[in-house]
Structure formats: structure tokens, C-alpha cells
Amino acid sequence: MSGSSPVPAISLKDFETRKDEIITQLxxxxxxxxxxxxxxxxxxxxxxxxxxxxxxxxxxxxxxxKRKIPHDIKTNNGWEYKAQIRQSTGTADQKESFWLQRNSEWPTDEEVPSFRDTTKKFMGKCEQISKKVLACFSVALGFSEDHLNKAMDVEAPDNITQMRLIHYMASENAVGTWRAGNHTDVGCLTLLFQRDGEDGLEICPGRESHTDHAIGDTFHPLPAKTGPIVVNIGDMLMAWSDDRLKANFHRVRAKDVGKSPDRYSIAYFNTGRKNVVMQGPLKK
Incomplete structure (x- = not known):
């Protein structure tokens, strides 16, 4: 990405032998x-x-x-359609999504063959990647390596980490509108998967964001690529780091000209357990 606020690419290759270098980069x-x-x-x-x-x-x-597994406000799992209203826009995001946890309800193999088994394996891989990144941040903040991971333990009964499958519906006349309005993520750490050509994600990186919901601030498009994982800090980790690590605004924008095609994305939200109390090193 061009401009004064690049989004760096960080390799996790040879993680154990390069850990100090990776911590510095992260x-x-x-x-x-x-x-x-x-x-x-x-x-x-x-x-x-x-x-x-x-x-x-x-x-x-x-x-x-899809309505057989409706969105449940208590668990936040299930299918929702144009249900998420952003404070930044006052309108619903133009998307549908399916929220999942390890122990949530799943479509049957008749409805979507191999959905549960394949998705659970994919979630497990996201979990392992998240553990590496969170271990690095724990060390950098002066805690033990397992500090943040204990708060995110997916095996714990009060765990609320989730995967979200997202579909932004194609639109003929959405020019210049928001498929998802300006927002930060409320959780700890988000892993986002995109596909080649399904652009629309825009981010407000650095510490540029200074207005309410970043309205009027400068956003930069982040082209969609299959393979690299886009990672962002959530509000929870920003608080747990005493504001050292920055949660920034992002959105999904429709094309400025012509039809906006379907866009699919997959987000893995690492979110702190319900019954764990965390505090930053400076105890802010």
C-alpha cells in the first residue's frame, strides 16, 4: 500500500528461532x-x-x-441478515453473516457437505496463529508468554472467541456507500481473510484517527489478496496494553463507479473470556 501509513507484512516463518525479531516487528x-x-x-x-x-x-x-440457526443475542452465534447497525452511519451494514464457536450449532452435511469438520480445522489453525501473536504481545508488555492466551483459552467454558463468515451482497447502485461503516473491533485481536479481487476494505492506520468514529479522517484501501491474513488490534487489547497497542478504524466501501460485486470475508475474533479480569502493566 502506498502512502505514509503502510501496513507491514510480517513473516511467521521459523517462528521459534526468529521469535525476538517477530516480537519487534509485531x-x-x-x-x-x-x-x-x-x-x-x-x-x-x-x-x-x-x-x-x-x-x-x-x-x-x-x-x-439459514433461518434454522438464527442469530442468538445471548451467544452472538447464528445467521444474521443486514442486522448490524453502525453508530458511524446510523444504517445497517449491507451484509449477511454467520457467527460460529466450537460448540455452536452447525449446518447439516446435507445442507453444506463437510462444513463442520472443515471449518473446525480451519478455526483450529486460526487459534494456533493467534496464540503465537498473543504470546509475542504478552512478552512485549512484560508479562509471561501465556498471559494473554490464558484470557483467550478456547477450551474454557466461558470462552467467547468466534469465527464469522461474511457475505457482502452484490449491488448495482451502491456507489460511494458503506457496505460496513467505520468501526473498531471490540475484541482483542482479529484475523481477517480476504479473496483476490474482492476489494472494499479501507483502514485508518497509525494514530491519525482523532474524530468521532474517524469521520472525516483519511482511510486507505487495503487490496484483497488470497493468502495473507490482515490482522488488527481490538479495543480490548488496546485497553490491556494501557493504550500502547492501537485499535484503529476500518470499513468496507462500495465501488465509486459501477456495480459492487459480491465480497466474501472470514474473520476470526479473539475475545477475552467472560470471567477473566485483565489489566495492563501500568494498571491504567
Whole structure:
């Protein structure tokens, strides 16, 4: 990406032997941009494409089938359609999504063959990548390596980490509108998968954001690529780092000219457990 606020690409190759170098790179990115991409992370392009194919199959189901697992406000799991209203826009995001946890309800193999098994494996790989990044941030903040990971433990009964499959519907006349309005993520750390050509993500990196919901601030497009994982810091990790690590605004914008095609993305939200109390090193 051009401009004064680049989003660095960080390789996780040879993680154990390069850990100190990777910690330095992650912290610099998190302190300055709030966004980075991960490469050499261990999930193949074939695995990413297979997960996107399942997502497409699921969203192509009739609404009455998807409604069998409706969004539950208590668990935040299930299918929702144009239900997320942003404070920044006052309107609903132009998308549908399916929220999942390890123990949530799943489509049947008749509805989407291999959905549960494949998706659970994909979630497991996201979990392993997240553990590496969170271990690095724990060390950088002066804590033990397992500090943040204990707060995110997906095996714990009060765990609320989730995966979200997202489908932005194609639109003929959405020029210049928001498919998802300006927002920061409320959780700890988000891993986002995109596909080649399905652009629209725009980010407000660095510490530029200074207005309410970053309205009027400068956003930069981040082209969609299959393979690299876009990672951003959430509000929770910003608080737990005493504001050292930056949660920044992002959005999804429709094309400025012509039709906006379908866009699919997959987000893995690392979110602190319900019954764990965390505090930053300076105890702010």
C-alpha cells in the first residue's frame, strides 16, 4: 500500500528461532499502524479457498434454511441478515453473516457437505496463529508468554472467541456507500481473510484517527489478496496494553463507479473470556 501509513507484512516463518525479531516487528506495527498482515503463517491458499467455498455454499442456501440457526443475542452465534447497525452511519451494514464457536450449532452435511469438520480445522489453525501473536504481545508488555492466551483459552467454558463468515451482497447502485461503516473491533485481536479481487476494505492506520468514529479522517484501501491474513488490534487489547497497542478504524466501501460485486470475508475474533479480569502493566 502506498502512502505514509503502510501496513507491514510480517513473516511467521521459523517462528521459534526468529521469535525476538517477530516480537519487534509485531510491536512496531501494533504501536504505529494498528494493522499488519501475516505471511508464512501455516494456512495454505488451498485451505483458505476451500473455506471460502464452504462459505459461498452456505450463503447460497435459501433464507428459510439459514433461518434454522438464527442469530442468538445471548451467544452472538447464528445467521444474521443486514442486522448490524453502525453508530458511524446510523444504517445497517449491507451484509449477511454467520457467527460460529466450537460448540455452536452447525449446518447439516446435507445442507453444506463437510462444513463442520472443515471449518473446525480451519478455526483450529486460526487459534494456533493467534496464540503465537498473543504470546509475542504478552512478552512485549512484560508479562509471561501465556498471559494473554490464558484470557483467550478456547477450551474454557466461558470462552467467547468466534469465527464469522461474511457475505457482502452484490449491488448495482451502491456507489460511494458503506457496505460496513467505520468501526473498531471490540475484541482483542482479529484475523481477517480476504479473496483476490474482492476489494472494499479501507483502514485508518497509525494514530491519525482523532474524530468521532474517524469521520472525516483519511482511510486507505487495503487490496484483497488470497493468502495473507490482515490482522488488527481490538479495543480490548488496546485497553490491556494501557493504550500502547492501537485499535484503529476500518470499513468496507462500495465501488465509486459501477456495480459492487459480491465480497466474501472470514474473520476470526479473539475475545477475552467472560470471567477473566485483565489489566495492563501500568494498571491504567
Amino acid at each position: 510491536v512496531e506495527a501494533a504501536e504505529t499502524a494498528g494493522f499488519f498482515t501475516l505471511i508464512d503463517h501455516g494456512i495454505t491458499v488451498e485451505e483458505i479457498n476451500a473455506q471460502f467455498a464452504l462459505s459461498e455454499t452456505y450463503f447460497a442456501l435459501p433464507d428459510e434454511v
